[in-house]
Each structure stands twice: as C-alpha cells, then as structure tokens.
Amino acid sequence: MHGAGNDYIYVDTFRYPIANPEEKAIEWSKFHTGIGSDGLILIGYSNKADFNMRIFNADGSEAMMCGNGSRCVGKYVYEYGLTEKTEITLETLSGIKTLKLQVDKGIVIAVTVDMGSPVSTGSVLFGDEFPYQSTQVSMGNPHLVTFVEDINQIDLPEIGPKLEHYPLFPDRTNVEFAQIIGKDKIRMRVWERGSGITQACGTGACATAVAAVINGLASRKSEIIMDGGAVTIEWDEVTEHVLMTGPATKVFDGEITFS
Numbered sequence: 001m002h003g004a005g006n007d008y009i010y011v012d013t014f015r016y017p018i019a020n021p022e023e024k025a026i027e028w029s030k031f032h033t034g035i036g037s038d039g040l041i042l043i044g045y046s047n048k049a050d051f052n053m054r055i056f057n058a059d060g061s062e063a064m065m066c067g068n069g070s071r072c073v074g075k076y077v078y079e080y081g082l083t084e085k086t087e088i089t090l091e092t093l094s095g096i097k098t099l100k101l102q103v104d105k106g107i108v109i110a111v112t113v114d115m116g117s118p119v120s121t122g123s124v125l126f127g128d129e130f131p132y133q134s135t136q137v138s139m140g141n142p143h144l145v146t147f148v149e150d151i152n153q154i155d156l157p158e159i160g161p162k163l164e165h166y167p168l169f170p171d172r173t174n175v176e177f178a179q180i181i182g183k184d185k186i187r188m189r190v191w192e193r194g195s196g197i198t199q200a201c202g203t204g205a206c207a208t209a210v211a212a213v214i215n216g217l218a219s220r221k222s223e224i225i226m227d228g229g230a231v232t233i234e235w236d237e238v239t240e241h242v243l244m245t246g247p248a249t250k251v252f253d254g255e256i257t258f259s
Helices: 021-029 067-079 156-164 202-214
Strands: 009-012 039-044 051-057 087-092 095-104 107-114 119-125 133-138 142-147 174-182 185-192 196-198 221-226 229-235 242-246
Touching: 009 067, 021 039, 021 051, 039 067, 051 067, 067 087, 067 095, 067 107, 067 202, 067 242, 119 202, 133 202, 142 202, 156 174, 156 185, 156 196, 174 202, 185 202, 202 221, 202 229, 202 242
Parallel strands: 009 039, 051 087, 142 174, 185 221
Antiparallel strands: 039 051, 087 095, 095 107, 107 242, 119 133, 133 142, 174 185, 185 196, 221 229, 229 242
C-alpha cells in the first residue's frame, strides 16, 4: 500500500506473527531481490487502542511514527474486515493516534489522522558549510525543515544523508526542503531517516506545515505537495493538534515464503 507514494509492506500479525521484523524489513524492502518498499509495517494487538502499528524502515531501524503508513493501516483494517469502525485509535511509539475514515461504498478513499501537538526546538544555523536557516520540529519523530527559493536546486541525495547524520542530531533526523509555490501551497521533498529519499512523508508534511506557520510563510491550513502526491495539513488553533488528510492506496496482495 502507499500514501502519496510513500510505500510500505503491511502484515497482519494477528494471522502472521513476525519474530524478526528488523531483518525482514531489510530483506523485503530491497527492490531487486525482495518486494521493494520504503519499509515494513506490522498491524497488531493493542491493550491501549483498537490496533497497534510498528514501523520498520528499509534499513531495519524502527520508526516512532509514520503518517502515511497510519492512513494505510486505517484502510487495511476496515477493508479487510478487522473493524467496522470509521473512527479508529492506533497505538504507535509516539502515542495513540486517532484515524477518521472517509468511506464510499465500502472503500476507504481518504483518512484524516490526528497527529497530536508538534514541538519546535527553534532554528538552526549551520554556517558556511550549509548556508540556510532551518527549523526543527518534532511530530513524535525529529524533522529538520529548510525553506528555499528553488527546491530544484537542492541536491537531496548529497545533502540529505549529511544532515541526517549531522553531529547536532545524535539520534539522526528526517530532512525536508520546501518551497512556497502559492498561497498556502508548499512543495516539499524529503530525505527520511533510515530510508533515504521517499516519495512522501506524512510526519514530514506536518512538520513542514508547522514550520511554515512558525516562519510566517503560510496559514494554519495548507496543501503539501510531495513527489508522490499531496496531503492537506491543518494545525488547529484551539487544540494545537495537527490534522493530516490524504489518500491511502492498495497496490497488491501477495505471498512470500519465510526463510
């Protein structure tokens, strides 16, 4: 399944428990010898919410949260008959998230995720080696957002890994570059911690929208356009929660043999 091009392999661990997901994420995410994906997402039991979600990046590292992935989990559990609810709670490593499903004739066409409250730790100036001012925002996982005049001038394969592993970030960071292209319309590209360049990043879209508000570049509701598609982000002024609405798309079902 994918959310705006951010594609993961989804496994229902009620039926297929996996003891070594870190290894399977690496093995299955490879494009030429595996299934090919940005990582592996496990759907399972929770004693705190309706379901539990665990996310493993393509390098085997476990992620705190995945906004695009959570939308797809909502689609999965509804369409595969694991729930009849259209409002679902989902346990993640960054807390319990609420999913609201938009259903048409039994098909989930869009999902709104309450991503919780963002935390900004302010601006970062790197100096001559990286002549931009960036904004740090946490959406349960760390993001470094940089606004530029022309996003096409950014060599993301070159600068992304350098910033991900920059000494200022001992736990590494996700890296977003963004350009304002219209009123409340933002073009964004992402280098994800543990996965590299991906087509989209839900928490990254949220962090970008929040950073745009902090820097006076957009209002509290904006459209974030990524390589794989667009999502709508609203930073609610009353609750301070970030709401993300976007698509969830099933690509295929398949079987793979455990070694």
